[in-house]
Amino acid sequence: MTRNAPPRPRLNRDRVLRTAVSFADEVDIDALSMRRLAQELDVTPMALYKHVADKEALLDGMIEVIVGEIDPPLTGADWRDTVRHRVLSARRALQRHPWAREVIESRSRMTPPVLGYLDSVARGFLDGGFSPDLTHHVMHALGGRVWGFTQELFDGSRASASAPAPSPEQQAAMYDQMAAAFPSLAVVASSAAHSGDVVGRGCDDDFEFTVTLDLMLDGFERMRAHGWTSVAALSSVAAGRPAVGAAL
Template sequence: MTRTPEAAPRAPLSRDRVLRAAVTLADDIGIEALSMRRLAQELGVVPMALYKHVAHKEELLDGMVETVVGEIHPPAPGTDWRGAVRQRILSARAALLGHPWAARVIRSRTGPAPALLAHIDAVIGMFRAGGFSVDLTHHAMHALGSRVLGFTQEVFDDAPGPDPQRPATLPPAAAAAYPHVAELAMAVAHDGDSVVGHGCDDQFEFEFALDLLLDGFERLHQQGWTSAGRRGGEN
């Protein structure tokens, strides 16, 4: 008598498995379509089984943020402060680019998740290890803003754009009224999915601004800059 092969046992449900499945599902169908019921279907369990690991949808989203932030890699040992900060931030950007919904979910949270706090703490520690004062580090973190997490709110973010296959154009009247905008719009051919505007290279623009900031921080550090001096009217 021929025996039917038994199916491989299913991996037991755990919080980690639930969160990783949720991240993958959001990557596939979008964060708006993600629901506890849809996630349960994906895992082959009843929805109530999920609530043993995440109490509700908001806790699920918090855990998904933690999972994505967990993909941020530390810099190589021995890297100087500038290289360490740069590597860490670009790793954060790579993690968020791998999950297009993540930046929006991070912005929607009422408070930073522990993993986000750990990431921010690590970046602060890199400045301090480089000899930066608490004062300059404080203002450097303000200047970096959301760039620390790998994303930015660009001046033209979400603005409608023209056909990505052609250089950006403005109607003649608008081009005459805003000549400098028109000049920049026609300067380069833009990538279709750029958040800055059709034709801009988002990664290049991100790294360009990051490097300018890091260069500026280094100059201020070498000058012994303090905010007290600036507030006192020094130039």
């Protein structure tokens, strides 16, 4: 007597997207294609197009999955804790999926879930007493940091991710060369521990990200408390005064 094979899980959009995310995590985002994803799901490529229109729609949907991993807004907290919590949660989500930053930066349009996340961050500022004008400018100031990432000054990790790590002897020689040619930069770069080595393997660790985020949030609060507006700032610039300093 032949046993019937267990039925395959029903194919739906959520399963397609989560399988794509898992594939990108475990294999590589560059290796992901509609045909390869169909193989992972054991379906024909045409079956996928019932759930995602094309590769771009697939990538949009994968980012929606990542957005769904970001913690919801805090309740009963002040604006600073609310925004800080959301940004750091977004950072943790992207750290679980290292390919997500590249995909986010490649998007030419924003889907409703992405807009919903950005809307919730903006709402955190507005509910905290920020004017729409100031909220507009602080959101620009946050930039990619609202997703938990930033291009750091000493970060060479993205360009050299596939390069072998230098040996301790090579690191020492590189540092000696930098110290001889650029002594001030060498002192600054070697002043604290980083997530990588001192010379060019990446300084964007969680501590540095959080310190910078806290500095920005403190600055935003001072601007809010002093009633900063872009009109006043432009007037200050026209008069030859610092835009922020004049308001504070």
